[in-house]
Amino acid sequence: MHISSLGNCPSTLLADIMAVDAESFRDYLEATAAAGFDSVSLYPFHLLFAGDGATRVVKDSGLQVRAVEAAIGWTTGPSEDVTKEIDGLIATGHDLGADIVGAACLGPIDDRAAAVEGLASIASRAAEADMVISLEFLPWTGIPTMAAANDLIIDGGEPNATILLDTFHWTRQPGGPDLDLLRSLPGDRIAYVQLCEPSAAPDLGLEQVENEAMHNRRPPGAGAVDFDAIWAALDHIGSDPFVAAEVFNDELLAAGRHAMAKTVHDACRAILPTGSPA
Numbered sequence: 024m025h026i027s028s029l030g031n032c033p034s035t036l037l038a039d040i041m042a043v044d045a046e047s048f049r050d051y052l053e054a055t056a057a058a059g060f061d062s063v064s065l066y067p068f069h070l071l072f073a074g075d076g077a078t079r080v081v082k083d084s085g086l087q088v089r090a091v092e093a094a095i096g097w098t099t100g101p102s103e104d105v106t107k108e109i110d111g112l113i114a115t116g117h118d119l120g121a122d123i124v125g126a127a128c129l130g131p132i133d134d135r136a137a138a139v140e141g142l143a144s145i146a147s148r149a150a151e152a153d154m155v156i157s158l159e160f161l162p163w164t165g166i167p168t169m170a171a172a173n174d175l176i177i178d179g180g181e182p183n184a185t186i187l188l189d190t191f192h193w194t195r196q197p198g199g200p201d202l203d204l205l206r207s208l209p210g211d212r213i214a215y216v217q218l219c220e221p222s223a224a225p226d227l228g229l230e231q232v233e234n235e236a237m238h239n240r241r242p243p244g245a246g247a248v249d250f251d252a253i254w255a256a257l258d259h260i261g262s263d264p265f266v267a268a269e270v271f272n273d274e275l276l277a278a279g280r281h282a283m284a285k286t287v288h289d290a291c292r293a294i295l296p297t298g299s300p301a
Contacts, residue, residue: 024255024258025296029288030064031268033065036050036283048073048080049080051280052084053281056086057281058281058289059288060288061085064092065081065090065119066091067112088116088119089267095129098138099138100138100141124145124155124157125187126142128161128164128166131165138175140179142158142175143180146181146184150181155184157187157214158184158186162232167196168198172186173212185215186208186212186213188217190219190220191221205257205260206259213260219268220246223245236271242268243291244293
């Protein structure tokens with residue numbers, strides 16, 4: 024398998040992902056580019072907080088925007104609010120050149136049929152813009168596993184609904200990594216892979232896992248994730264995903280955005296498949 028580029032989720036370079044202004048927005052993009060990343064996944068609301076010139080800052084950074092994240096309102100079914108949310112994400116993504124819209128469930132799912140319909144509705148809207156929806160599974164939510172995400176996608180029936188494989192969640196999902204499932208998927212089902220690792224601590228409760236996910240992920244290479252097995256499985260199914268780092272780590276961030284971005288970039292590059300120039 025060959026990875027042609029390496030992206031970053033620059034929100035990880037903020038102490039609080041909800042607190043960004045023009046200066047920190049510019050700085051996290053500069054740190055990402057200086058570290059050697061060539062692409063990003065962005066939160067569109069960060070552009071609003073960063074002011075009128077934010078789009079120009081992104082375009083001047085030299086970084087390709089591959090994804091915008093994340094649609095979260097769809098889990099209770101289609102609605103005017105869901106349409107407004109997805110159309111806003113699509114519009115921002117289209118303006119920046121993205122081809123992926125992330126989606127997630129942040130809580131329980133009380134009505135699975137409504138969630139299936141909601142996911143199908145946002146995928147259909149994205150298809151009209153030649154974009155894919157990439158659904159992330161989070162162990163502490165109503166979509167805790169890759170299997171659960173895949174089942175929702177199959178039941179929704181929209182061909183541009185895909186899976187976001189975050190290697191932290193992959194490892195911490197109930198039951199652990201599911202290589203048999205991954206090796207059975209259509210290659211285009213995995214559109215987006217996020218690189219990171221959990222700590223070595225086993226058997227954490229879901230509340231502890233959620234806290235670890237936001238504050239103590241490790242850069243790739245610590246040993247908890249079998250990246251060779253993931254790359255082999257993706258190669259087996261012919262997948263060509265967008266690959267980006269997503270390492271939330273308070274200790275690394277304390278050293279500064281530029282230092283953290285460089286540490287994360289180098290760790291990611293070291294675990295890419297042999298021959299990948301990123």
